[in-house]
Amino acid sequence: MGVSEAFRFEILGQDKTARAGVITTPRGQIRTPAFMPVGTAATVKAMHPEAVKALGADIVLSNTYHLMLRPGPERIAALGGLHKFMNWPWPILTDSGGFQVMSLSKLRKLDENGVTFHSHIDGALYRLTPERAMEIQDLLDSEIKMQLDECVRLPCSESEVRRAMKLSLAWAERSKKALVAKKGSALFAIVQGGADEVLRVESAKALANIGFDGYALGGLAVGEPRPITRVMIECVLPFLPSDKPRYLMGTGTPDDLLESVRRGIDMFDCVLPTRAGRHGLAYTRAGRLNLRNARHADNPAPVDPLASCAAARTYSRSYLHHLVKSGEILGMMLLSEINLSYYQDFMADMRRAISGERFDDFCSETKAAWQIGESSSKVEA
Amino acid sequence: MGVSEAFRFEILGQDKTARAGVITTPRGQIRTPAFMPVGTAATVKAMHPEAVKALGADIVLSNTYHLMLRPGPERIAALGGLHKFMNWPWPILTDSGGFQVMSLSKLRKLDENGVTFHSHIDGALYRLTPERAMEIQDLLDSEIKMQLDECVRLPCSESEVRRAMKLSLAWAERSKKALVAKKGSALFAIVQGGADEVLRVESAKALANIGFDGYALGGLAVGEPRPITRVMIECVLPFLPSDKPRYLMGTGTPDDLLESVRRGIDMFDCVLPTRAGRHGLAYTRAGRLNLRNARHADNPAPVDPLASCAAARTYSRSYLHHLVKSGEILGMMLLSEINLSYYQDFMADMRRAISGERFDDFCSETKAAWQIGESSSKVEA
Numbered sequence: 001m002g003v004s005e006a007f008r009f010e011i012l013g014q015d016k017t018a019r020a021g022v023i024t025t026p027r028g029q030i031r032t033p034a035f036m037p038v039g040t041a042a043t044v045k046a047m048h049p050e051a052v053k054a055l056g057a058d059i060v061l062s063n064t065y066h067l068m069l070r071p072g073p074e075r076i077a078a079l080g081g082l083h084k085f086m087n088w089p090w091p092i093l094t095d096s097g098g099f100q101v102m103s104l105s106k107l108r109k110l111d112e113n114g115v116t117f118h119s120h121i122d123g124a125l126y127r128l129t130p131e132r133a134m135e136i137q138d139l140l141d142s143e144i145k146m147q148l149d150e151c152v153r154l155p156c157s158e159s160e161v162r163r164a165m166k167l168s169l170a171w172a173e174r175s176k177k178a179l180v181a182k183k184g185s186a187l188f189a190i191v192q193g194g195a196d197e198v199l200r201v202e203s204a205k206a207l208a209n210i211g212f213d214g215y216a217l218g219g220l221a222v223g224e225p226r227p228i229t230r231v232m233i234e235c236v237l238p239f240l241p242s243d244k245p246r247y248l249m250g251t252g253t254p255d256d257l258l259e260s261v262r263r264g265i266d267m268f269d270c271v272l273p274t275r276a277g278r279h280g281l282a283y284t285r286a287g288r289l290n291l292r293n294a295r296h297a298d299n300p301a302p303v304d305p306l307a308s309c310a311a312a313r314t315y316s317r318s319y320l321h322h323l324v325k326s327g328e329i330l331g332m333m334l335l336s337e338i339n340l341s342y343y344q345d346f347m348a349d350m351r352r353a354i355s356g357e358r359f360d361d362f363c364s365e366t367k368a369a370w371q372i373g374e375s376s377s378k379v380e381a
Numbered sequence: 382m383g384v385s386e387a388f389r390f391e392i393l394g395q396d397k398t399a400r401a402g403v404i405t406t407p408r409g410q411i412r413t414p415a416f417m418p419v420g421t422a423a424t425v426k427a428m429h430p431e432a433v434k435a436l437g438a439d440i441v442l443s444n445t446y447h448l449m450l451r452p453g454p455e456r457i458a459a460l461g462g463l464h465k466f467m468n469w470p471w472p473i474l475t476d477s478g479g480f481q482v483m484s485l486s487k488l489r490k491l492d493e494n495g496v497t498f499h500s501h502i503d504g505a506l507y508r509l510t511p512e513r514a515m516e517i518q519d520l521l522d523s524e525i526k527m528q529l530d531e532c533v534r535l536p537c538s539e540s541e542v543r544r545a546m547k548l549s550l551a552w553a554e555r556s557k558k559a560l561v562a563k564k565g566s567a568l569f570a571i572v573q574g575g576a577d578e579v580l581r582v583e584s585a586k587a588l589a590n591i592g593f594d595g596y597a598l599g600g601l602a603v604g605e606p607r608p609i610t611r612v613m614i615e616c617v618l619p620f621l622p623s624d625k626p627r628y629l630m631g632t633g634t635p636d637d638l639l640e641s642v643r644r645g646i647d648m649f650d651c652v653l654p655t656r657a658g659r660h661g662l663a664y665t666r667a668g669r670l671n672l673r674n675a676r677h678a679d680n681p682a683p684v685d686p687l688a689s690c691a692a693a694r695t696y697s698r699s700y701l702h703h704l705v706k707s708g709e710i711l712g713m714m715l716l717s718e719i720n721l722s723y724y725q726d727f728m729a730d731m732r733r734a735i736s737g738e739r740f741d742d743f744c745s746e747t748k749a750a751w752q753i754g755e756s757s758s759k760v761e762a
Binding site: 045047071080086318329 | 429
């Protein structure tokens with residue numbers, strides 16, 4: 001039972017628990033497993049939007065919290081919506097702001113109706129409720145909207161995790177009610193429950209019972225040990241409707257993506273490829289390269305001569321090293337491109353491997369290739 | 382009498398003292414009057430090199446001083462030269478480093494054979510002589526090389542300006558000797574003499590007598606009043622060979638370019654379009670726009686709907702304002718593009734106006750258009 005009508009998810013291939021499919025939205029299709037580049041403040045940092053699309057992204061994520069503070073959702077709506085504003089005519093998912101309120105804002109005050117906080121930019125006072133979060137996302141006009149949730153920092157007491165999970169659940173129901181009048185817009189619920197299997201399952205079951213267009217796992221990738229994330233995925237997914245997209249929020253490294261897709265996750269977002277790029281790191285088929293490292297200073301080789309990304313084939317490691325050391329913006333631009341391209345190609349490879357029912361082999365081959373890169377970098381570093 | 386054989390300058394059109402022409406180099410032609418975007422550290426800041434070319438640049442400038450310090454000219458040579466290093470296969474002019482030694486380095490010590498200084502990056506000790514400046518530029522493999530000169534800060538005593546001019550003159554002669562063995566490489570001399578007409582003319586005459594492939598006016602655009610630059614151009618140009626390119630270093634605003642082309646200057650370089658772009662300023666046919674200004678926050682209009690630059694036509698002023706206020710790299714990228722495109726289109730328009738012998742009319746029309754923009758911005762600001 002979905003909230004909207006114009007939103008559709010089809011599973012096209014399956015290999016054990018891994019699945020490949022396509023989400024249809026009024027603004028285009030999203031091939032899954034999908035990686036969504038993060039455009040926090042209505043821009044994927046250091047990237048032209050048409051380049052983000054050309055590298056293979058079907059959808060980007062943007063943030064309710066950031067856009068609420070600056071430039072303001074009413075302003076964006078008056079200017080014709082977020083797609084027009086940021087020159088991205090394809091699908092957009094908007095996060096609800098729950099996570100950012102926890103991680104960025106000052107002097108937060110939570111009650112059962114919402115959260116009041118001070119902007120991290122200028123200290124101004126804001127109020128976010130489940131209804132206001134839906135209203136903002138409606139003003140932004142995103143294809144996929146996220147319910148407002150309360151995200152606790154881990155580790156955290158069981159009672160506190162339970163309270164936050166219950167509150168998020170109540171807010172999920174209110175979010176769905178707030179959206180009812182709107183057509184062609186998908187609403188995703190967020191499973192909470194910290195690192196507690198019982199609470200996670202309780203959250204998943206209750207949300208599935210209400211019925212949403214998709215289900216996200218929230219409150220993970222916030223610093224907890226990696227095995228916990230994987231255990232949480234494994235315990236929760238059986239209780240979510242298999243015909244709806246499953247989205248692991250804020251993840252992750254290529255290895256995180258591989259292990260999560262293997263377990264049945266369909267969607268991801270993460271700042272890692274662009275943030276790492278701005279700090280001199282390149283993700284490649286042969287593992288991660290730190291271009292800041294002096295061993296690249298005289299290396300005329302490109303990052304990857306076989307990459308689909310022109311920047312990875314064209315520019316030498318020596319030049320990228322020079323740009324990174326000099327703090328040049330072009331270095332951030334090129335490495336963001338290289339990383340986003342790697343991530344999108346990696347998702348496409350996973351989709352093909354699932355459809356070809358050879359995902360396990362693909363995982364082994366991919367991890368072996370990463371090891372080669374990592375061990376060679378250990379030797380040379 | 383030129384130094385090289387593969388370097389050629391032809392004047393194709395003339396309108397009073399303004400001239401339009403073309404410089405031929407082994408790596409391509411340069412249409413004059415030419416504006417050279419500045420790629421200080423082997424990158425035009427926040428720009429893909431292919432975009433710099435696509436916007437109309439025939440040549441970029443890079444800096445001996447910066448590249449000597451990092452990554453080092455011997456390294457660049459071992460990697461195949463500067464063109465390959467920075468992925469710019471078209472002509473490059475390298476500045477000699479004289480100006481940067483004055484403006485950036487610490488604990489400078491000058492003698493008649495050269496200058497010893499500490500790097501502004503790590504304090505390391507360097508020595509630059511006329512011969513070493515030529516050697517570095519030879520390692521970089523630029524098409525147009527600049528002599529090492531001594532650049533004094535204005536205002537400055539007549540005797541000090543005279544001494545520096547005489548020293549620059551001696552270094553010009555030594556630079557030419559140092560380059561003699563090299564073919565296909567052009568050497569430009571630099572006229573010095575501060576704001577003193579007599580010294581400037583003496584410098585110009587002496588350099589013309591030695592014979593170079595081109596002549597630059599140095600030590601201007603360093604903070605002196607604008608009328609002084611124009612007077613210096615007017616007094617010096619009659620004493621420089623009319624069949625060689627004339628290059629006003631480090632200039633300037635669109636108005637500076639117009640007034641200098643009118644007087645007979647053929648080449649320019651300046652950080653202004655890219656630096657201003659990184660600080661939220663856009664240059665347009667209707668004058669300068671400060672996108673940081675709150676009056677743009679709700680304006681859906683593009684920077685210029687008739688610009689040849691896609692970024693100037695596509696993105697709204699409201700979005701650019703948002704990017705600038707948020708410190709987003711995309712704002713720097715788009716405004717650098719918009720400004721470089723405006724500068725290159727402006728140079729092309731000047732070339733056409735000169736060839737059509739309607740440069741005076743073009744100047745009046747252009748200045749009137751700028752006034753419209755400026756007065757409208759005064760009203761709204």
